[in-house]
Amino acid sequence: MLFTNFAKRLYVSEVRVYGEASYLDKNQMCIGNYDISFLLIYYDQLWEELLELRKRYVGKVSANEVTVYMLDSLAEFYSYFARLVREAIVYCVKTESFAGIGKNEKFAINVGDYMAETETVFILEQNREQQQEEFDATERGAPITSSYSQNVKSPYFALGQIDKLIPKSSQVGKTEGATLHEANDISVLQELDYIHNEWRISDRLKQLFELFMPYIKWESVSYIKPIISNQKNIATELAKQMTSPTKQNAQADLEKGAAVFWKFDLPEYIPHEESVYSSDGIIEKLILSETLPAFPIFKVRPPDGASRRPYSIIVHLSVAESMTRRGYLGVNVVRK
Numbered sequence: 050m051l052f053t054n055f056a057k058r059l060y061v062s063e064v065r066v067y068g069e070a071s072y073l074d075k076n077q078m079c080i081g082n083y084d085i086s087f088l089l090i091y092y093d094q095l096w097e098e099l100l101e102l103r104k105r106y107v108g109k110v111s112a113n114e115v116t117v118y119m120l121d122s123l124a125e126f127y128s129y130f131a132r133l134v135r136e137a138i139v140y141c142v143k144t145e146s147f148a149g150i151g152k153n154e155k156f157a158i159n160v161g162d163y164m165a166e167t168e169t170v171f172i173l174e175q176n177r178e179q180q181q182e183e184f185d186a187t188e189r190g191a192p193i194t195s196s197y198s199q200n201v202k203s204p205y206f207a208l209g210q211i212d213k214l215i216p217k218s219s220q221v222g223k224t225e226g227a228t229l230h231e232a233n234d235i236s237v238l239q240e241l242d243y244i245h246n247e248w249r250i251s252d253r254l255k256q257l258f259e260l261f262m263p264y265i266k267w268e269s270v271s272y273i274k275p276i277i278s279n280q281k282n283i284a285t286e287l288a289k290q291m292t293s294p295t296k297q298n299a300q301a302d303l304e305k306g307a308a309v310f311w312k313f314d315l316p317e318y319i320p321h322e323e324s325v326y327s328s329d330g331i332i333e334k335l336i337l338s339e340t341l342p343a344f345p346i347f348k349v350r351p352p353d354g355a356s357r358r359p360y361s362i363i364v365h366l367s368v369a370e371s372m373t374r375r376g377y378l379g380v381n382v383v384r385k
Contacts (some may be wrong), residue, residue: 050130050162052373053206053366053382055123056116058093060086062130063163065330069155085130092126095119105383109129111209117376131160131168133156164367165374205335205342205370206382210245218272227269228312238272238308243380248362249310250354256379258313261345261368265313272308315348326352332361 050063068074085165087095096119103110138158141147154173161167216237222229242251249270250258258265305314308353323333330351345368348360369382 050127051366051370052120052162053369053384054121054125056381058096059083060089060093065163068106068326069153076229084149087130088129088133089126092119092123111378113378113381117378118372118375120373131170134160134306135170142171161369162374165370169250190214204366205385206366207332207335207385208243208245208364209383210243211379211381215244215246217243226267227271229274230270231275232272233275234306235272235274235308238310241379242377244310247312248360249312251377252311253375254372254380255311255313257371257375258346260371261365262315265315268312270310271311315346315360316344317360318347318349318363319350320345326351330345332363332385335363 054061061084062081063079065077065079067077079285084129096115099115099118100112103115115368135281152173158171159168159169161168214237216232216234218230218232220228221231238244241250242254255267266317319338320332321336321338324336327333332349337348342363343366345365347363349363350360363385364382372380
């Protein structure tokens with residue numbers, strides 16, 4: 050199951066084949082898709098009803114927040130699909146098609162989230178107990194490492210801004226590893242996890258990025274309400290007191306009512322020259338070059354001659370899935 054599909058109300062589950070390394074298999078492949086929309090009719094109806102009901106609360110409930118709620122509720126509905134597979138697999142494994150599949154002695158069929166917890170619905174008879182223990186260890190607790198980024202068939206997604214208009218801000222103080230900005234509407238920023246045009250992410254999203262890219266260098270950016278004009282001379286000192294590239298001081302900023310974001314840089318990837326861009330430099334279709342991306346999160350620069358746009362942030366499917374599960378606000382992931 051891919052949350053990035055369900056977030057777009059595309060109720061399709063991928064059929065993936067792995068070697069013994071499970072999710073970490075560099076040669077894993079998607080061999081098909083299974084449409085389960087017939088099992089989620091009431092789920093989709095509920096989603097539609099909530100989108101209509103939110104209009105009663107003008108500006109209070111965003112479509113993004115409805116999506117977050119529905120994805121949080123997905124597990125209970127998805128259990129119908131898992132039950133269907135458990136019931137049907139008894140008959141499927143007796144067919145000629147299944148008999149013709151090449152299988153090693155540790156063959157198993159699992160249902161569940163991509164790179165997360167799954168349920169084993171079939172396992173070969175020989176060495177059943179030993180195999181069950183091994184599959185439980187790998188499928189339910191597989192660590193996330195950088196090796197998955199080498200899979201040429203894995204899709205990639207671009208980060209995009211949604212829902213909120215970003216208030217204008219101006220820098221009023223700076224110290225090493227941190228800057229201080231003033232903005233008229235702090236409440237909007239406090240509800241966001243991503244500011245596209247300025248390449249900044251919230252402390253919440255930063256924690257996820259650090260799991261995949263622990264070596265990124267960060268610079269904190271704290272937003273506060275406008276400073277009175279006769280206090281401008283203390284802005285730099287205030288920046289030193291409030292902001293620092295440490296998690297502890299960023300938390301202190303949050304407690305003081307500031308909206309804290311993080312600036313960062315990423316390794317650049319040069320895609321194939323046939324990659325497609327929009328007129329303002331945003332990548333529309335990412336075509337991998339012969340050299341595959343070495344990182345699960347990277348940047349792609351706009352083509353020469355494009356308007357002054359920031360680099361596109363591209364994330365691997367595993368990152369996109371992790372983001373979608375956690376319900377970050379103001380940011381979406383678009384398949385490229």
